[in-house]
Amino acid sequence: MKRSAVSGDVISVDNGKIVLQTKDGPLDVTLSDKTEYKRVPPENPVLKAAVPSSLSDIGVGDKLLVSGVFPEDKKTLPALSVFLMTKSDIAQKQTKESERWTTKGISGRVASVDQITKQIKIDVRGLAATTSVVLTPKDGAKILRYAPNSVKFSEAKESSVNEIQAGDMLRALGDRSADGASFAAEEIVTGAFRTVAGAVKTVDVAKNEVVITDSQTKKDITVELGSASVLKKFPEDMAQRMAAFQSGQAGGARPAGAAAGAQRPPQTNGPANGGAANSGQPGAAGGGGRGFGGGGRGGIDEMLERFPNITAAELKPGEVIAVSSTKNSTPERIVAIKLLAGVEPFLRAAQAQAAAGGGQRGQGGLSLDIPGLDGFGGP
Structure with a gap:
């Protein structure tokens, strides 16, 4: 008989049975x-690194890879082997990763790419200004790129500098120069993303979907709120002040004289709808992160974290929201990386600038620039 392998998250466990939440539903x-x-370390998620374990080590929320032979009805799986990755081990790994990205991370929007020298110029955004940094991959640097129709880091593909284009978002880990003007990268993650904004038309809480009317195209867009989506609300007074500040300041990036702070690290988010985290093989610690800003600790990402969390049920028809997502083959339907409510002041400012012949970045003729919205998840 042929062995099968199934992965998922533990729903319940007792002496004779484990209920596993798989991509196809619960499985006994x-x-x-x-x-x-056997227990697999998250920092080295390969089966050959597994060490002996026992049933007593398994708890609700742990990730398992189970192998066995299905009976004819395939309603249960008698386990021959169980590979385990515990929630606590995953949390410890995430804490270590968080510390690395806090001290050694950077992120921003790609301004230009030199395919000969492999140098990448990025604009790193802070709360008050944007800094230009020249990033150079180290020898053997790990380069990944988000899949066009996915917001999950676990589905990012191996890539190269040749695939990086101006306008992409980039996150990197490495060493920044003392003057902040250059960065030597050992890990790079990039992606092509889009931002849309508009008024809420309908909300389907059961499906966890929101339909908005795009303020640029006037067409309806269905926004799917996945388990990795981040939903936040911009405080009204802060949104008005920051939108007014943006309207009054000169655009463009300044040269890097004083280094902006270290970038907030990638972190795994809880579900937007209160459901279970994404299931997967041991090592897949969820699908999303806390986003992508340009400041550092105390900067844009820190600011965004302090904003109140919201749910789909709190969104009302007519309310203006903005959403970031990957660029995909179905522009009328997107999966949200971030959804921000309370952003009407920014949209009004962008529309006023466009009417006066303002910038062309963002939504076509609109230079839609909402702090904290640019971004994608990380490891």
Whole structure:
């Protein structure tokens, strides 16, 4: 009989059975005295790195990879082997990653790419100004790129500098020069993203979907709120002040004289709708991150974290929201990376600038510039 392998998150566990949440739904995994248990370290998520474990190590929320032979009805899976990655081990790894990205991370929008020297110029945004930084990949640097129809870091593909284009968002880990003008990168993640804004038309809480009328095209867009989506509300007074500040300041990036602060690290978010996190093989610690800003600790990402969380049920028809997502093949339907409510002051400012012959970045003729919205998840 052929062995099968199934992965997922533990829903419940007892002496004889584990209920596993898989991509196809709940599955009963039956256990016996012949079942072999092994624990996989999140920092080295390969089966050959597994060490002996036991059923007592398994708890609700842990990630499992189970192998066994399905019976004819395929309603249960008698487990021959169980590979385990615990919630606590994953959390410890995320804490370490958070510390690395806090001290050694940078992110911004790609301004230009020199395919000969492989140098990448990025605009790193802070609360008060934008800084230009020249990024150079180290020898053997790991380069990943988000898939066009995915917001999950776990689905990012191996890439190269050749695929990076002006306008892409970029996140990197490495060493920044003392003057802040250059950055030597050991890990790079890029993606092509879009931002849309408009008034809410309908809200389907059961489907976790919102339909908005795009302020630029006047067409309806269905926004899917996935388990990795971040939903926040911009405080009204702050939105008005920042939109007014943007309207009054000169545009463009300044040269990097004083380094902006370290970039907030990638972190795994909880579900937007209160559901379970994305299931997957051991090592897949969810699908999203806290986003992508240009400041550092105390900068844009820190600011965004302090904004109140919201749910789809709190959105009302007529309310103006803005959404970031990956560019995909179905522009009329997107999966939200971030959804920000309370952004009407920024949209009004962008429309006023466009009417006066303002910038062309963002939504076609609109230079839609909402702090904290640019971004994507990380490791």
